[in-house]
Each structure stands twice: as C-alpha cells, then as structure tokens.
Amino acid sequence: MVSLSVSNKRYTYIHESGSKSTREAIDIHHVIINGSSGTGYARRWGLGFFLVFLASSMYFLLGKDNPARTLSWGCLLSGFLVMLHSRKFVKKESVIILPTFGIQLETQYLRYALSI
Template identity: 35%
Template sequence: MDTRFRYVVDDPYSDAVDIHHVEVRKSSNGRFFNAAVFLAAASSVAFHLPTMVNERLIPQSLYWVFLFTAIFILKWVRPKVVKESVVIMPAFGIQLETHYTRGRTNRRFIPMHKILKPVLAECLTPMTCYWTLSLLMHGREEELILVFKDLRPPVGILVPVWKALCAAATDTCR
C-alpha cells in the first residue's frame, strides 16, 4: 500500500450506508519546501542587494524576489485536501465529499439511477501513470465523474471502493 494515504471504512457491515475515506497522511515535506523557497528568496535578496544598489539593477533583480515570494504565498495559501470520502447509499445514490484543511467541505450527490457503471481507468500523462475511479453516467452525452477528484490513491485503495460501488449498483456491474 502507498504510505501517503490511509484507507478507512466506516461500519462495512451496515446495509444502509457504506462509507469509504481516503485520508492524506501528514508529512513534513510541505513545510520543508516552504522554508526552502523562503530561504532562497531571502538569500537572493541579501546576496544581490549590494550589487543591485551599486549598478542600479534593482527593478530586474526585484523580479526574482517577487517571483519567489509569489510561489511561497501561493503554496502557503492554497487550500489543501485532507480527506476524500465516498458515501454509498444503495437506495438513493452516492455522495462524494472533499474535506480541506481549514474545515471547508465540498459535497456532491449523484442519484443511483443516473450511474451507468463504476469504472477503474488507467491515466497516462507524459510524466506519470496512475489509476482513477470514475462513474460513467447516463444522459444525452456520456460523461465520467471522478470519484477522487483531488487525490490519486493507489489501485490497492481504489479496488475495494470500486467493488462497493458495483455491489450498490448490482444491475449495472456484472
């Protein structure tokens, strides 16, 4: 299993509701990156300030200072996903939840009759390859809805959630 994520199932023996959580484990990598960017910006200012003043290059060098500061602020302020949950209610539908660090939660409900089939798909980019769990929807145009929109859990976590989704929609997954 991937050590970046923790998989939790709430009361797997309940027939009414099946809840699957994928949580991000805390690490110090983010703090290290923020400190490194801040130190790089501060050291570039301290190192180049005498040269900038003597040669009147302050506007050009300030560009790099502003760039480092902007990267630092964007990295620091951007909301981070703590957990994504899938709440499966076989009689009604599926609720997808995204929990952020500052307490905000986004929820999306999908009625069961609109789901054609849950699909495990392999995604390829020029730099990486990963698995996603999607819901193929009924409608005028078929569309895919990502179950875990922000996180990319490994396939070992996606398979139990996919099996639970297939069990909830028994007439679509055979």
C-alpha cells in the same frame, strides 16, 4: 461498521458500510493521508525561507543598481509566497455512494493557526 481497511506508509483506505439493512444502500470509502500535521507546515516554511535566501543572494550577486531586476525578483518571490500560503493540505477524502441520490465527495483539510 468497517468492512475493509488497508494501510501503508502514506495512505489508509477504509471501506465502511452501515447496518445490515442499509449495507447495500450506502457505500462509504475513506482515504486518509498519514503523517504528522507539522510535516507540511515545516516544508512550506522551509521552502519559503529558501526562496527568500535565493532571491536575496541573486539580488546581491547580479547587481543592485538595476530596478527592473529588483522588481522582477520581488514579484516572483511574492507570487511564490502567496502560492505557498494559500495552499490547502488534504487530511481526508471520502466518497459516499447513495444509489437513489448519487455520489457525494467530501474533503477535509488540515488547518494551521498562524499567530503573528
């Protein structure tokens, strides 16, 4: 049973309690991140393409003959791409408070299926 719900453009907060007999025993709080699931995906790939463009333009502008410069840009670019690819986007976070057992934290992530 939802007892309180507050929402704005970015987040939705829901306070949920169980039946009347367990209302004082179990306390559940949800924070849901609003927005389309494609927004984070498009932003991630847009930043990746920008980094590829930046690295290639710096490679051609600063000189092609220096292998140390090429290696450093390659390592920097691959590090950014790995960081962008491994980042998890949060969809929903929940806190469940049980007086006898303690606090349980749950996090749900968005899942992207990439087909190459």
